[in-house]
Amino acid sequence: MHMNIQRFGRFLSGMVMPNIGAFIAWGLITALFIPTGWIPNENLSKLVEPMIIYLLPVLIGFTGGKMVAGIRGGLLGAVATMGIIVGAGVPMFLGAMIMGPLGGFVIQKVDRMFAEKIxxxxxxxxxxxTAGIVGAGLAIAAYIGVGPVVITLNLIIKGLVEKAALAGLLPIASLVIEPAKILFLNNALNHGVLGPMGIQQVSESGKSIFFLLETNPGPGLGLLLAYYVFSKSMVKQSAPGAMIIHFLGGIHEIYFPYVLMNPLLIFAVIAGGCAGVFTFVLLGAGLVATPSPGSIFALLAMTPKGSVLPVLAGVLISAAVTFIVSAPIIKRRKFLEDEEKLETAKEQVKRLKGQKIDTELNINLDGEIKKIVFACDAGMGSSAMGASTLRNKLKKQGIHVEVVNEAIENIPTDAQVVITHENLSTRAKLAAPQAEHILIKDFIETPVYDQLVEHLEKLKAVKPEKPRESLRIDELPVLQKKNIRLGxxxxxKIEAIKMAGQLLAESGYxxxxxxxxxxxxxxxxxxxxxNGIAIPHGVASGKMQIRKTGITILQFPEGIDFGEGMAHLVVGIAGVGNEHLAILSNLASVMEDDEIAEGLKTTTDLEYVYKLFTKK
Known part of the structure; x- marks a missing residue:
């Protein structure tokens, strides 16, 4: 259940995170130029309404559709979102989160229906x-049918929230928000629920308290400060660095292990969260857009004129309350000062994220490495912190490698190594199939950085051998052992196909x-x-790109969903003559023998696979 909520949360935040820059641009324009802004300007303030009504929902709809069905899905998602925007006349972020993925889903099904019939x-x-007809139909359906439903839902939610605010119940939201953050559901809450509600409130009143509920760095600051004052061991020494990363860098995940060292501290951050929200409500604090990441600098950048002191008051009071409640808990539990407890808690955070613990580097890098890219949804926050950490480690060892952080969609083509979270691996490999990918479980605490530095030191120390003269095109065998990848x-499926094709290209076929x-x-x-086998190959027009007949074999023991069935063996084919027919004949024999086909799904014997496919 927890993992399903996490996936849903990642999907929601995945629609918003790539567009955070646009939200910040709109937030800055709003904070500066509206009549109550820092520097009111009647002409420039005209940008505010079109951006919030049209631009931002369309971007979300496009991103949602693209996540489901690529660029074509993004197109349909944007068209479908326009139907719900026009039908509503108010910011339709919830509608965009529905119609965007729906547009991608529908066009995906339609394309499959017409496959091989054109x-x-x-x-x-x-x-x-087909795109035009489906898009028109979705836009009309959104305008007539979906729009009114979403508007009604918005009104219900808005009414409930207003009643909660009037009754003074908004602070109790911290009972849900603070524990959810420890369970790594902060993106789901912030970008999937609170963000859209906040943006709608901004369109009505110029600011929103919803942007402060999850992003408030006060509780984490108070907790870390309490550890620094009342601890006496290695935990005390680690607290100042964690405070800087959390409060100034905006990476809240850094304080989660400190809570898990003693679960009673969850009441401290809840108390601080409640106190902060109460202060925000009492003083009328609010922001104009989501501060991302949740740094004090980002909060102040999104603060409208007249709300700076209320925002700072809420942050400081939440920090003070958390500090006061944490103090006796930390002082009473002496054993918490053991460094091992902190390490255990960090591992527990990883497990709560649905992760395994980083153990060792599992890559095959050789040759000169010039560019390493850290990639995540937005290209900021945790990935920026990871890039900075690795950059400093390389600098200390005198290793000159460019290390940058980017959003997954913006990974540069010259990236040789891409480091990303394991949950984002599919998207990263699709965006940069040419690169070596290192998958990690935690951008902040991982042994992989030290292992990578050690690996690069070894490459630096070893003088590369003169490359062996490669085979001429006409000498290439149809199947080479290096083109059989097991495990x-x-x-x-598209990524698997690209992997098979990349091997063909790298080998010169x-x-x-x-x-x-x-x-x-x-x-x-x-x-x-x-029988667990797929044979991806090019369309007829692709024969012009074939230089020599070749085959690649990739084994995926856990399987890949090809729509028609689960493929465990993906055989990439580039054929110009009859040279590959012998291997295809062997492939047909494999399919007829269920026992052999079943064994190929999990075998680790490369020699066996090679002989099986090349036997006379």
Missing amino acids: PAGFEMLVNNF EKSVG VTEDYIDAMVQRENDLSTYIG
Whole structure:
């Protein structure tokens, strides 16, 4: 149940996080130029309403559709979102979160329905018209049917929230928010629930308290300060650094282990959260947009004119209350000062995130490494902290490698190594199939950084051998052992196809463009052929990109959903003549033998696979 909520939360925040820059731009324009802003300007304030009514919901709708069905899904998501925007006339963020993914889902189903039914030469015509017809239908349905439902739902939620605020019950939201943060549901709450509610409130009153409920750094600051004052061991020494990362850097995850060292401290952060919200309500505090990450600097940047002191008062009071409640708990539990307790708590945080514990670096890097990219949803926050940490470690060892942090969608093409959270691996590999990917469980606390530095030191110390002269194109065998990859981690089917195509390209069998032809073939018709095997290959027009017949074999023990079935063996094919037919004949024999096919799903014997596919 917890993992399902996490996935749902990641999906919601995934629609918002890539667009945070646009939200901040709108927030700054609002804070500066509206009549009650810092520097009122009648002309520039005209930007505020179109951005919140049209731009931001359309961006969310596009991103939601793209997450489901790529660029084509994004297009349909944006068109469908426009229907609900026009039908409502008010900021439709909830509607965009519904219609965006729905648009991607519908066009995905329609494309599958028409696969292999389109006459040659009519592909572009049919694809454009199906998108247009489906888009028009979704927009009309959103305008007539979905819009009124979402408006009614918005009104109900708004009414309940207003009643809670009038009754003085808003502070008790901390009973849910603070524990949920420790369970790593902060993105789901902030960007999936509180953010859309806050933006709608801003459109009505110019600011919103909802942007302060989850992002308030006060409780974490008070807790860490209490550890610094009342602890006497290694925990005390670690607290100042954690305070800087949390309060100034905005990475709240840093204080979660300190709560888990003694679960009673959850009451301290809840008390601080309640006190902060009560102060915000009492003084009329609010922000104009979501501060992301939750740093004090981000809070102040999103604070409208007249709310600076109320915002600071709420943060400081929440910190003070948390400090006071934490003090006797920390002083009473002497054993909490043991450093091992902190390490155990950090591991517990990782498990609460649905993670395993980082153990060792599992990559195969050789040659000169010039660029390492840390990637996450927004390219800020935790990934920025990780990039800074690794950059400093490399600098100390005199290793000159460029280390940057980017949003997943903006990973540069010259990235040689991409470091990202394991839950984002599929998206990262789709965005940068050319790079070596390092998957971690925690951007802040991981042994992988030290292991990577050690690995790069070894590469620096060893003088690279002169590369062996590569085989001529006409000398390449159809299947090479290096192109058999066993025990691969499951990814999306398109990513698996790109992996197979990339191996073909790297080995010289095809050009890079052939990979697109393989993806197009899969979009036209599934290449799953049964018995756990898929044979992705290019469309007819892709033959021009084939330099030599070749085959690659990738094994995914946990399977990949190809729509028609679960593939455990993905056989990438580039064929110009009849050279590959012998291997396909062997493949047909494999399919007929259920025992062999079953064994191929999990075998670790590369020699066995090679002989099986190349036997006469």
